[in-house]
Amino acid sequence: MGIRQYHRQTSGGINQREADVANAFRAAIDGVIAARPDAVVVAGDLFHSVRPTNAAIIFAFRQFQRLHEALPGSPIVVIAGNHDSPRSVETGTILRLFEELGLVVAASEARRVAWPELDLSIFAVPHDALVSAERPALRPEGPERYQVLVIHGEVEGVIPDRGFAEHGGAQVTPAELGASEWSYVAFGHYHVQHQIAPRAWYAGSLEYVSTNIWGELAEERERRIQGKGWLLVDLDTGTVTPQPVPTRQVLDLPPIEGAGRTAAELDAEIESRVAGVEGGLTDRILRLVVRNVPRHVGREIDHSAVRALKARALHFHLDIRRPEINREVGVGGPGRRRTLPDIVRDYLSARALPAGVDRERFVALGTELVDSVSDGAAD
Numbered sequence: 001m002g003i004r005q006y007h008r009q010t011s012g013g014i015n016q017r018e019a020d021v022a023n024a025f026r027a028a029i030d031g032v033i034a035a036r037p038d039a040v041v042v043a044g045d046l047f048h049s050v051r052p053t054n055a056a057i058i059f060a061f062r063q064f065q066r067l068h069e070a071l072p073g074s075p076i077v078v079i080a081g082n083h084d085s086p087r088s089v090e091t092g093t094i095l096r097l098f099e100e101l102g103l104v105v106a107a108s109e110a111r112r113v114a115w116p117e118l119d120l121s122i123f124a125v126p127h128d129a130l131v132s133a134e135r136p137a138l139r140p141e142g143p144e145r146y147q148v149l150v151i152h153g154e155v156e157g158v159i160p161d162r163g164f165a166e167h168g169g170a171q172v173t174p175a176e177l178g179a180s181e182w183s184y185v186a187f188g189h190y191h192v193q194h195q196i197a198p199r200a201w202y203a204g205s206l207e208y209v210s211t212n213i214w215g216e217l218a219e220e221r222e223r224r225i226q227g228k229g230w231l232l233v234d235l236d237t238g239t240v241t242p243q244p245v246p247t248r249q250v251l252d253l254p255p256i257e258g259a260g261r262t263a264a265e266l267d268a269e270i271e272s273r274v275a276g277v278e279g280g281l282t283d284r285i286l287r288l289v290v291r292n293v294p295r296h297v298g299r300e301i302d303h304s305a306v307r308a309l310k311a312r313a314l315h316f317h318l319d320i321r322r323p324e325i326n327r328e329v330g331v332g333g334p335g336r337r338r339t340l341p342d343i344v345r346d347y348l349s350a351r352a353l354p355a356g357v358d359r360e361r362f363v364a365l366g367t368e369l370v371d372s373v374s375d376g377a378a379d
Contacts (some may be wrong), residue, residue, distance in 0.1 A: 044081025
């Protein structure tokens, strides 16, 4: 929560995407209250940054208060992810606020808490505990029948290398995890619902908020995942049931092949693609990729029409890509010509940043700005 994307605001002056994420969180809380589980765990990255907006903090507090009052006998455990973990101890964490509601919070150090009346033990391992010099042993302890691990990190060899996985996650090997020894492992960090082992899952995010939402869509489509949501787990049977949450509609339209076509032909094809969107563009997030468009043809595309499309959608990204060009680089070896977004992304990824600046968001924002300039370069 607290993420800000694009430029649209609600009538109350809140960034529309920040409001979208809040709506998804409210819907998830509604669903959890209706399901009435014995315990609730939040596996990190509750907030987009260490210093979220005041509106996001107040909203989260009220939602957790509502959850706690509706399920007074159910423990609620929250751990910090890489996004809401401060760079230094002096910075502090806003997550401590939720301890006032009776929530169990693991912000920097691992915590093992037991509830004898539930025969339940939860080992809460936040991001900072995994990147510390003395990483805790990820093994169950105690006499409780149900042993649950809540952890935020990246399981080695599980997350596809597609350029949309969040950077900065702590690496955990399958052997170190020991998933078979736990009643359940609740993993945070990866934005797509993903089963790691029979009783170990990434729940995914509640909205499309990664640096590459198009990669998320592709992964969900290939694995036949029906959007975003949370997971309801039966510790006796090991059954994991996804619980859907409504989100803002995100569409990646079928790409257009631009090789050998004029600007007028591409204008017509773009208009046709957009006209074919059922329900129209209004309030949606869309991308349309046009491949192999020479620079001079890209300049002649009707960018005023593109601006009109962008005004109708919450966000419309026309991704015009020039043909792949091989040229002599270095001492004569053939290589792919790097695009401006590639150069900017590499530069920002290595640039020194002030404490507290989220590098992933910094890089994503810089790349997004370059993309927007490229879209209107011929205006």
